[in-house]
Amino acid sequence: MSIFSKLSFKDQAFKLREQAVLDATTKLLASKGFDLMTMDDVAGEAGISKPSLYKHFKSKEELATEVMIRLLDGALAFLEAQDGALSARARLAGLLEWALRVRLEGGLPFLPSSSPQVREMLTKSLRYVSRVYKLHKLLAGIVDAAKQAGELRADLPTDVLLYAYYSRTCDPAVDYMQLYGRYSTEQIVAHMLAMTFDGMAGSGQH
Amino acid sequence: MSIFSKLSFKDQAFKLREQAVLDATTKLLASKGFDLMTMDDVAGEAGISKPSLYKHFKSKEELATEVMIRLLDGALAFLEAQDGALSARARLAGLLEWALRVRLEGGLPFLPSSSPQVREMLTKSLRYVSRVYKLHKLLAGIVDAAKQAGELRADLPTDVLLYAYYSRTCDPAVDYMQLYGRYSTEQIVAHMLAMTFDGMAGSGQH
DNA sequence: AAAAAAAGCTACCAATTAGTAAAAGGTTGT
DNA sequence: ACAACCTTTTACTAATTGGTAGCTTTTTTT
Missing domain, CATH: 1.10.357.10 (Tetracycline Repressor, domain 2)
Known part of the structure; x- marks a missing residue:
């Protein structure tokens, strides 16, 4: 169970952060549009760093x-x-x-x-x-x-x-x-x- | 009359080029939008150079x-x-x-x-x-x-x-x-x- | 033909930005 | 305490782009 809970816990945290990133991106896309939205914006709005952001999504597109x-x-x-x-x-x-x-x-x-x-x-x-x-x-x-x-x-x-x-x-x-x-x-x-x-x-x- | 025609002739040519620039910009804005349109695009489409373009309009905006x-x-x-x-x-x-x-x-x-x-x-x-x-x-x-x-x-x-x-x-x-x-x-x-x-x-x- | 004006071009600057590398710092489980 | 892992930070690269400087070439005017 230790490995199980550990894995699922990480997975949960990961998914939570991912949802935060998606929420931030949704908001920014709606307000600034694709071209004017920067990955720094997204990272800042989601409360994580840019390199962490790239752990979730490998490109802006x-x-x-x-x-x-x-x-x-x-x-x-x-x-x-x-x-x-x-x-x-x-x-x-x-x-x-x-x-x-x-x-x-x-x-x-x-x-x-x-x-x-x-x-x-x-x-x-x-x-x-x-x-x-x-x-x-x-x-x-x-x-x-x-x-x-x-x-x-x-x-x-x-x-x-x-x-x-x-x-x-x-x-x-x-x-x-x-x-x-x-x-x-x-x-x-x-x-x-x-x-x-x-x-x-x-x-x-x- | 020499000075007169000279001035008006230049003015004419200038206006013609300006219309060409405006036409090119209209087309590019319609197809690419403001953010993705570059001043190089405009100059190229209008058939003039970028510095010449800036003789007509002092900024992209x-x-x-x-x-x-x-x-x-x-x-x-x-x-x-x-x-x-x-x-x-x-x-x-x-x-x-x-x-x-x-x-x-x-x-x-x-x-x-x-x-x-x-x-x-x-x-x-x-x-x-x-x-x-x-x-x-x-x-x-x-x-x-x-x-x-x-x-x-x-x-x-x-x-x-x-x-x-x-x-x-x-x-x-x-x-x-x-x-x-x-x-x-x-x-x-x-x-x-x-x-x-x-x-x-x-x-x-x- | 000579002179003057304009446009063109090459090259550049400064700022922005997508994306990455690598070291520093925490956190968690053992 | 230890070790593995993850995140963060800093710093960087490479490309794009708005805008400009200065020299060269063409055109136009006289």
């Missing part, structure tokens, strides 16, 4: 990719935990609301839309891509179901609807509302959902 | 700011040239379509939404800020008119509608449609307008 993977896993977990009795549209609204709340707490870096270089870096990771693919297929199914049920417009292709949906999670309008409009989290979420589903012309009474 | 100012002037000019008989909603749709087309041709960098640092840099320029303010006030007037006419929903604040409107010009959905969906410029513009005004739920018959 790997670290950022790992953060995005953890985020996707969060989204997938949220979807799986969702009440199966919900309507397709309610499920989409629920996930978007979740993402917006994560973001408003400073925890949603949107690397894939930031630059071609970063996008290329991410697509080189099989683990990342496979999660994106899984999430995309899941959501495509939900969108199709919503179209069938008349909850979403059927005159636009499913992928176009999905691209628009993804983009709402990193919509700069959120920043503007927070920064210049002084709206509360609740208001921002409500406004974003209203805009996403019913657009600027409105009219939807769901 | 000033150069980028100048590009954004030129862009805002373009938007303001478009608005002023618009047919005054158009409905408020048609004017908004027209400007958004113009911006999307500019962007799809590779000429719309969206610095203000890229990072807090870049945003701060821009807001330090009075010439930039005054144009943003002017455009914002103009568009707020149009949005209010559209609300009055029942063309836009009145249950959301004007600034929220405007933030959403601005955000559509730099919506990553455009990239996705172009990159993964292989849609044509016309289709992308049509889809973006549909999504902007009527949302994912649709229903608007305008």
Whole structure:
């Protein structure tokens, strides 16, 4: 048991530090973006030294990719935990609301839309891509179901609807509302959902 | 007249080179973003040397700011040239379509939404800020008119509608449609307008 | 053709930053 | 107490990049 507990103890400590690093990176990526975030920033924010940081992740790219993977896993977990009795549209609204709340707490870096270089870096990771693919297929199914049920417009292709949906999670309008409009989290979420589903012309009474 | 023509001739050549630099910068900012664009890139793309580049703009920040100012002037000019008989909603749709087309041709960098640092840099320029303010006030007037006419929903604040409107010009959905969906410029513009005004739920018959 | 102005180029500086080596200091288990 | 291991610190390398100095070459003007 001595060896067992020793190993698991170390493992625990290691994992804890790793989570701290991922948390720090998530925060920094969300606030400064990939290019402006330095490994010294990460080490400082996580409370460890830079060489220790490199014991966990062997490059800045790997670290950022790992953060995005953890985020996707969060989204997938949220979807799986969702009440199966919900309507397709309610499920989409629920996930978007979740993402917006994560973001408003400073925890949603949107690397894939930031630059071609970063996008290329991410697509080189099989683990990342496979999660994106899984999430995309899941959501495509939900969108199709919503179209069938008349909850979403059927005159636009499913992928176009999905691209628009993804983009709402990193919509700069959120920043503007927070920064210049002084709206509360609740208001921002409500406004974003209203805009996403019913657009600027409105009219939807769901 | 000799002195006169000499001066104006130089001035002309100087302005021409300056436009070339601004064009090159616009293109590079749109493709690589501010952080990854180097002054060597700009000089190379514009076909002049780096020291010559610094004869025109005394820093990278000033150069980028100048590009954004030129862009805002373009938007303001478009608005002023618009047919005054158009409905408020048609004017908004027209400007958004113009911006999307500019962007799809590779000429719309969206610095203000890229990072807090870049945003701060821009807001330090009075010439930039005054144009943003002017455009914002103009568009707020149009949005209010559209609300009055029942063309836009009145249950959301004007600034929220405007933030959403601005955000559509730099919506990553455009990239996705172009990159993964292989849609044509016309289709992308049509889809973006549909999504902007009527949302994912649709229903608007305008 | 001569003179003057401008642009180009090479080379450089200073600062930043990803990533590493190696010694110094703690901590843990034996 | 001892020994193995891990973390930290310091210091470093190599590459990039914003910005500049100074000399050379071309072009333009007279």
